[in-house]
Each structure stands twice: as C-alpha cells, then as structure tokens.
Amino acid sequence: MSHVISVNLANPHPNPAKSGVGTTGIDKRPVDHPVEVRAPGPNYGGLGSGLVGDGVFDRQNHGGDDQAVYAYSRENLDLWQRDLGRTLTNGMFGENLTTSGVDVEAALIGEHWRVGAAGPLLEVSVPRIPCATFASWLDERRWVRTFTERALPGTYLRVLEPGEVRAGDRITVEYRPEHDLTVGKCFRALTIEPELLPLLLDIEALPGVARELARKRTAAAILAPAPFTPAAD
Structure with missing residues (x-):
C-alpha cells in the first residue's frame, strides 16, 4: 500500500553554505501528531512551507505554492543508505513526507495525490534540484553531482485542497x-539530458520558471548546440 511513513518538520540550525540566509530548515524530524497542510502563498510574503510548524528560510530558492510540500521515498533513502554506508533517517533529505510504496520519480507532473481518507489533495509540480545547502548538510564529497547523476530527486507538490496529514496515511x-x-x-531534462527539454514547454502544471528555463535553453541549443552539465559541487 502506498502511504506516508513519516511527516517531518524543520529543526532549524545555522546554514554555513549560504551566509546571506543564515538559517536552514533542511534538517527535518518526524513528528507524532497530525500536521495541517495548506497552500503557503508566494515565496515572498507567503508562509514558506505548506506544513504548519515547518520552516523555509531561503525564500529566494525554496517554499511557496509550487514547492509547498516535498516528498521522498523510503525506498530511495534505503538505496542511498546502502551506497553511502551511513544511516539516513526519515526527513534527512529535507523531505516533509517520507513515503513507501510510491514510485515518486514515475509520478506525472500534474498528478493529484490524496493523502489520507479526507486529507489534503496535492499536485505533483516539479522535481527537487540539489543545492549547496543540501551538499553541506550531508557532507558528502561531490554530492550535487552524485545526486544529479543518480536522478532520484523526489518531488515538490502544490496544495490544491487543505487538510491534515499524519504517519500511516494512505x-x-x-x-x-x-x-x-x-x-x-523532467529532472533529467533540467540537468543531464537537455535533449528532453522540449517536452517541458507545454506542460501547464510545471511552474512558470521551469517552463521559461526550458524555453531559453531550448532556444539557445538551437542557436548554438552545446551539452549542458550540472553546476560543479
């Protein structure tokens, strides 16, 4: 059965990777109570996270309606745990929902998930792109490149209908x-397989910024073909 293993909220601490931000909420810890989920509004002036009690501190790059909830599967965490030779607890990748039985990377952009019998309705919006904060938090050499090449990004979700979530919800x-x-x-198109970028142009459920990025890179490739590689870690 596809279900939520844990609901995870931020445990804020200093962010050495981004001095201009100062604090990060990437360290998320499971909670043992229901959590309200609602649309947080825009990046600036909004509530940041879609989960009440969670925290988003880098509003330029994270949070807002298109990144209201982040889901990552326990199955993928287990793969990374094996490869890295270390314990990865639920929430350690910064995910709000640690799932089981969900092939997150096979979900379609714009797909709707109902969490719980009468819980929130969520819409798959865009994959997570790794950043310096993620690399600093895990403290793994060349982590951005490693994570990108493995192409198991998890997904952000929008909140279409509010509700409560808890561990065990279907x-x-x-x-x-x-x-x-x-x-x-979508992740591979935005990172290591730019030849897939045209597939993103007409997908209305993608955030506008992702479609605009795809448009610009597609146009640039037509004018001056060149391979795209992820930023160096």
Whole structure:
C-alpha cells in the first residue's frame, strides 16, 4: 500500500553554505501528531512551507505554492543508505513526507495525490534540484553531482485542497494527466539530458520558471548546440 511513513518538520540550525540566509530548515524530524497542510502563498510574503510548524528560510530558492510540500521515498533513502554506508533517517533529505510504496520519480507532473481518507489533495509540480545547502548538510564529497547523476530527486507538490496529514496515511492517485512527463524525466531534462527539454514547454502544471528555463535553453541549443552539465559541487 502506498502511504506516508513519516511527516517531518524543520529543526532549524545555522546554514554555513549560504551566509546571506543564515538559517536552514533542511534538517527535518518526524513528528507524532497530525500536521495541517495548506497552500503557503508566494515565496515572498507567503508562509514558506505548506506544513504548519515547518520552516523555509531561503525564500529566494525554496517554499511557496509550487514547492509547498516535498516528498521522498523510503525506498530511495534505503538505496542511498546502502551506497553511502551511513544511516539516513526519515526527513534527512529535507523531505516533509517520507513515503513507501510510491514510485515518486514515475509520478506525472500534474498528478493529484490524496493523502489520507479526507486529507489534503496535492499536485505533483516539479522535481527537487540539489543545492549547496543540501551538499553541506550531508557532507558528502561531490554530492550535487552524485545526486544529479543518480536522478532520484523526489518531488515538490502544490496544495490544491487543505487538510491534515499524519504517519500511516494512505496515498491515493486521484488523477493522472494524459502527457508522459514524469518527475524523473523532467529532472533529467533540467540537468543531464537537455535533449528532453522540449517536452517541458507545454506542460501547464510545471511552474512558470521551469517552463521559461526550458524555453531559453531550448532556444539557445538551437542557436548554438552545446551539452549542458550540472553546476560543479
């Protein structure tokens, strides 16, 4: 059964990777109580996270309606745990929802998830792109490149209908769009397989910034073809 293993909220601490921000909420810890989920509004002037009690401190790059909730599967954490030779607890990748039985990377952009029998309705919006804060937090050499090449990014979700979530809630897919742009394919297009970028241009469920980035990179490739590689760690 596809379900939520844990609901995780931020444990804020100093962020050495971004001095201009000062604090990070990437260290998320499981909680043993229901958590209210609602649309947080815009990056600036909004509530940051979609989960009450969570914290988003780098509002330029994180939070807001398009990144209201971050989901990552326990199955993928287990793969990384094996590869890295270290324990990875639920929430350690900064995810709000640690899931089980969900092939997150196979989810379609714009897919709707109902969490719990009468919980929130969430929409798959865009894959997570690794950043310096993530690399600093895990303290793994060349982590951004390693994470990118593995292409198991997890996904951000929008909040279409508010509600409460808790550990054990079932995840039910209530709607799948007709296109075939998955989270995994979208991530690879934005990072290591630019030839896939044209697939992003007409997907309305993608955030506007992602579609605009795809448009610019596609146009640039037509004018001056060149391989795209992820930023150096």
